[in-house]
Amino acid sequence: IHTEKILETDKVKMEVGNLKGIxxxxxYEVKQQVRNLKDKDLKSLDFIYSSKLLDxxxxxxxDYKIVNKSNIEVKLAEFRNELGIKTxxxxxxxxxxxxxxxxxxxxxxxxxxELTSEEILEFTKIHDxxxxxxxxxxxxxxxxxxxxxxxxxxxxxxxxGTGGIYAENYQDFKLGPVPIQKEDIIVILKQTKLxxxxxxxxxxxxxxxxxxxxxxxxxxxxxxxxxxxxxxxINPYIAQKQGGMVVDLKVVx
Numbered sequence: 001i002h003t004e005k006i007l008e009t010d011k012v013k014m015e016v017g018n019l020k021g022i023x024x025x026x027x028y029e030v031k032q033q034v035r036n037l038k039d040k041d042l043k044s045l046d047f048i049y050s051s052k053l054l055d056x057x058x059x060x061x062x063d064y065k066i067v068n069k070s071n072i073e074v075k076l077a078e079f080r081n082e083l084g085i086k087t088x089x090x091x092x093x094x095x096x097x098x099x100x101x102x103x104x105x106x107x108x109x110x111x112x113x114e115l116t117s118e119e120i121l122e123f124t125k126i127h128d129x130x131x132x133x134x135x136x137x138x139x140x141x142x143x144x145x146x147x148x149x150x151x152x153x154x155x156x157x158x159x160x161g162t163g164g165i166y167a168e169n170y171q172d173f174k175l176g177p178v179p180i181q182k183e184d185i186i187v188i189l190k191q192t193k194l195x196x197x198x199x200x201x202x203x204x205x206x207x208x209x210x211x212x213x214x215x216x217x218x219x220x221x222x223x224x225x226x227x228x229x230x231x232x233x234i235n236p237y238i239a240q241k242q243g244g245m246v247v248d249l250k251v252v253x
Contacts, residue, residue, distance in 0.1 A: 026056045027224060034228045037253050045251040047097035047133050053251065057217040060245045062136035067094075069124040072134075076120060079134055089114040093135040096127050112137070138247045142197055142206050143167075143236035146215055148178065148222040150230055156222050160185075160215065162194045163236035178219045185212050198239060206239040214244060229253055 033049045045053070047064075054061045063083070067075045080090060095110035111123055124132055145163035148156055156178035162170045176188045189195050189212070198206045214237060222232055233250040 022220075023056050026052055030056060031225055031228065034225055034251070034253055038228060043252060045253070046131075047095065048131070050249045050251060053221060054246055054249060057221050059214055059217050059221075060243060061249070062093075062138055062245065062247065064133045064135040067124060067132050067134050069121075069128045072121055072124045075134065076117065079136075083136060087114075089116055090120065091115075091137045092120075093137060094120055094123050095133055095135065097131045097133050138238045138245050139240060141238040141240040141244065142194075142204075144194060144211060144234075144239055144244075145173070146218055146234040146237055148218065148232040150226070156219075156226060158185075158188070158215070158219060160188055160194070161192055162197070163234075167235060178222060180216075180219055182212050182216050185215050189215075205241065207242050207244060208239075210242070210244045211237065211239050214246070225251070 030045075030049050030053045034045060037043075037045065048066070051061055051064065065075045065079050076090065079085075079092070085091070091114050093110060093112040094115065109127070111119060120134070143162070143164035145159070145161045145167045147159035149159060151157050154177070158176040158178050158180060159173050160176070161167065161173035170193070172193045174188050174191045176184065186208075189198075189208070195208075197204075198208050198211070218232065218234065222229070229251055231250075231252045233252075234246050234248065235250075236247050238245045238247055
């Protein structure tokens with residue numbers, strides 16, 4: 001599948017040059033999965049395809065392994081070895097990756113923290129027969145919200161602000177149009193309280209350039225699947241001193 005064909009078929013409103021380096025075959029696979037969800041009346045892209053979508057646009061996200069009751073002991077040992085974990089407990093998230101499921105925590109389909117081997121094994125037993133992911137915990141940093149909404153009148157709208165579990169309480173959101181260039185993203189970012197936290201509040205500085213690059217890539221992502229989605233939420237993106245990482249991506253169809 002050529003990038004030009006994807007753009008022509010789906011009328012993506014962007015220059016082909018903006019997709020230089022993008023894995024067009026992987027993008028096509030994800031787009032097909034999004035359409036399958038719509039056909040099945042499911043609400044959101046599952047974890048595996050969300051990760052593939054991030055990988056397509058070279059957006060950093062935590063390492064993970066697909067596990068089940070029968071392979072968990074081997075996969076857990078591999079996971080700990082690859083991440084260099086020496087402690088008895090495993091810092092990780094383990095979750096069910098059911099397509100269309102939006103609120104895993106409320107439905108007790110995710111565990112996060114310093115987990116014992118027994119807790120991880122028990123989780124796979126309880127959810128036997130379902131797809132389960134063991135995921136690396138993101139390092140500490142500043143939590144950022146990045147969103148794309150599709151407005152009936154204005155089309156795609158970028159949302160940037162303070163992230164985390166209290167994002168809605170802070171209401172620190174600023175909007176921008178899509179398509180958008182990086183120099184315009186920084187203008188919007190500077191209008192948020194978040195920007196003060198990124199640039200020296202209490203002596204802490206975070207990688208603003210990496211954040212802007214990620215936001216820009218998310219806008220490209222949204223344009224590529226615009227016809228098939230209603231929104232994209234990243235909450236949180238973890239900004240760090242160098243780089244950053246998307247911890248949770250929700251694509252609603």
